[in-house]
Amino acid sequence: MADFTHDVVIVGAGYSGLRAAQLLAGDFRVRLVEARARPGGRALLHRFGNGDEVDLGGQWAGPGQDRLYALAAAHGAAVYPLWDEGDRLVADGDRLRRYRGTIPKLPLPVLLDLHGMMSAFEGMAKTIDTLRPWAHPKAQEWDHITVAEWMARKGRTRGARAMFAVGIGAVFAAEAHEISLLHGLFYARSGGSLDRLLSVSGGAQQDRLHGGIAGLAQKMAASLPEGVPGYDEPVSRIEWSDDGVTVKTAKTAYRARRAILALPPGQALRIAFSPALPGPRDALWRRMPAGACIKCVAQYQRPFWRDQGLAGQAVAGDGVVRVAFDNTEAGKDTGLLLGFVEGDQARYWSGRDPEKRKQAVLAGFARFFGPQALEPMDYADQDWTAEEFTRGCYAALMGPGVWTSLGQHLRAPFGAVHVAGTETASEWYGYFEGALQAAERAADEARAALKG
Ligand SMILES: Cc1cc2nc3c(=O)[nH]c(=O)nc-3n(C[C@H](O)[C@H](O)[C@H](O)COP(=O)(O)OP(=O)(O)OC[C@H]3O[C@@H](n4cnc5c(N)ncnc54)[C@H](O)[C@@H]3O)c2cc1C
Numbered sequence: 074m075a076d077f078t079h080d081v082v083i084v085g086a087g088y089s090g091l092r093a094a095q096l097l098a099g100d101f102r103v104r105l106v107e108a109r110a111r112p113g114g115r116a117l118l119h120r121f122g123n124g125d126e127v128d129l130g131g132q133w134a135g136p137g138q139d140r141l142y143a144l145a146a147a148h149g150a151a152v153y154p155l156w157d158e159g160d161r162l163v164a165d166g167d168r169l170r171r172y173r174g175t176i177p178k179l180p181l182p183v184l185l186d187l188h189g190m191m192s193a194f195e196g197m198a199k200t201i202d203t204l205r206p207w208a209h210p211k212a213q214e215w216d217h218i219t220v221a222e223w224m225a226r227k228g229r230t231r232g233a234r235a236m237f238a239v240g241i242g243a244v245f246a247a248e249a250h251e252i253s254l255l256h257g258l259f260y261a262r263s264g265g266s267l268d269r270l271l272s273v274s275g276g277a278q279q280d281r282l283h284g285g286i287a288g289l290a291q292k293m294a295a296s297l298p299e300g301v302p303g304y305d306e307p308v309s310r311i312e313w314s315d316d317g318v319t320v321k322t323a324k325t326a327y328r329a330r331r332a333i334l335a336l337p338p339g340q341a342l343r344i345a346f347s348p349a350l351p352g353p354r355d356a357l358w359r360r361m362p363a364g365a366c367i368k369c370v371a372q373y374q375r376p377f378w379r380d381q382g383l384a385g386q387a388v389a390g391d392g393v394v395r396v397a398f399d400n401t402e403a404g405k406d407t408g409l410l411l412g413f414v415e416g417d418q419a420r421y422w423s424g425r426d427p428e429k430r431k432q433a434v435l436a437g438f439a440r441f442f443g444p445q446a447l448e449p450m451d452y453a454d455q456d457w458t459a460e461e462f463t464r465g466c467y468a469a470l471m472g473p474g475v476w477t478s479l480g481q482h483l484r485a486p487f488g489a490v491h492v493a494g495t496e497t498a499s500e501w502y503g504y505f506e507g508a509l510q511a512a513e514r515a516a517d518e519a520r521a522a523l524k525g
Pocket residue numbers: 084085086087088089090106107108109112113114115116129130131132133134306307308309335336337340341344366368457462463465466467468493494495496503504505506508
């Protein structure tokens with residue numbers, strides 16, 4: 074039809090939207106519309122006072138994330154492993170214990186219990202079809218309880234339940250009582266296993282990118298033909314039918330044959346749709362809140378903890394910082410400690426005095442690595458719940474009953490609108506890899522519709 078300005082309008086220039094644009098821009102008239110002044114979405118680069126850069130959004134790549142590694146190679150982004158040598162620490166009240174491997178050193182009954190919980194969880198996760206979690210014979214049973222309820226039934230010791238909860242917090246940036254068991258199992262299965270999601274070497278925290286994973290997003294954006302990406306353009310309204318869409322921003326209206334929404338559900342819901350969204354689509358998105366996380370990085374003259382044979386990795390069942398990593402960039406002299414404030418702690422600290430938050434986080438690092446941690450040369454944190462165009466992370470999650478009542482609508486297009494974003498992935502849901510997989514699927518759908 075003559076009045077179409079574009080074949081495809083893609084909303085959101087995170088990894089998913091950027092990849093969909095890369096896949097379609099060679100063959101079709103594509104516009105990628107981004108609300109922020111930058112590409113990358115949940116990938117964000119911070120520059121310290123000395124010029125060093127660090128990812129304040131997502132940062133890791135790991136085995137099984139083949140699309141992400143291929144993309145990094147295609148854009149010349151060099152990969153390096155996270156520092157993973159030396160002893161890890163687990164805080165047990167005031168006591169610190171050193172350990173090696175993924176499972177912390179704990180009293181034997183707690184360790185056995187934790188092992189039993191992990192094996193049971195992995196055993197159930199293995200049986201999930203990530204394209205159709207609702208079709209599992211036990212889907213109803215597993216979807217009607219939370220991960221916390223399952224932990225209370227399965228875990229016999231307080232210590233094992235507390236450690237399992239730390240793992241859940243680290244993977245979901247949420248509390249175990251917010252997540253349906255079925256969603257927890259699906260999520261773990263979509264990335265391979267819970268152990269893989271928790272691991273450094275051999276797992277989802279294995280590798281980082283020189284120039285940052287946000288730097289790779291910038292390279293993806295720069296690879297697009299001129300006129301494809303547009304920034305500072307929040308989409309406020311989408312008029313849709315089976316025949317086309319009109320995507321409206323304060324600057325203009327794009328009239329396209331297809332649209333791809335590459336947004337987290339909470340952001341998609343802020344757009345006004347006309348006609349109104351189909352009921353199940355709206356109900357599903359409204360029941361997909363995101364977790365909460367403040368990512369915190371302290372910069373030191375050198376990674377001093379390594380002198381004590383420490384890996385810089387630590388876990389605690391309480392406190393502000395429950396998970397810490399040595400985030401030092403390979404080849405740099407300065408040392409970085411990374412801590413995540415997650416779930417209820419993130420919600421508590423969000424909006425509070427930034428200086429107090431910083432001091433609380435540094436005290437959290439000092440609990441693990443000693444008083445030197447209180448004196449960084451620089452510090453940065455990013456509260457993702459406060460970000461207007463993200464509002465929570467690492468990804469949207471599902472509470473009880475959502476997968477089984479509405480899950481089959483997750484990837485379904487409505488009219489000429491296709492949905493992408495990591496929250497629609499069946500592989501690596503919640504991760505960059507999932508964003509890329511979702512982009513491929515949505516781009517294929519749009520391509521088929523345009524050619525049909
Ligand atoms: C602190 C943190 C740590 C993480 N760690 C990792 C990790 O180590 N490894 C990993 O694989 N994943 C990690 N993740 C998750 C990863 O960042 C996401 O899975 C991924 O970025 C999702 O990409 P996306 O394109 O689906 O969504 P997004 O990146 O959220 O992109 C959506 C885009 O839409 C834009 N937008 C929103 N509303 C509008 C609108 N109305 N109009 C136009 N544009 C709009 C947004 O500005 C954004 O650019 C982490 C995330 C966070 C926040």
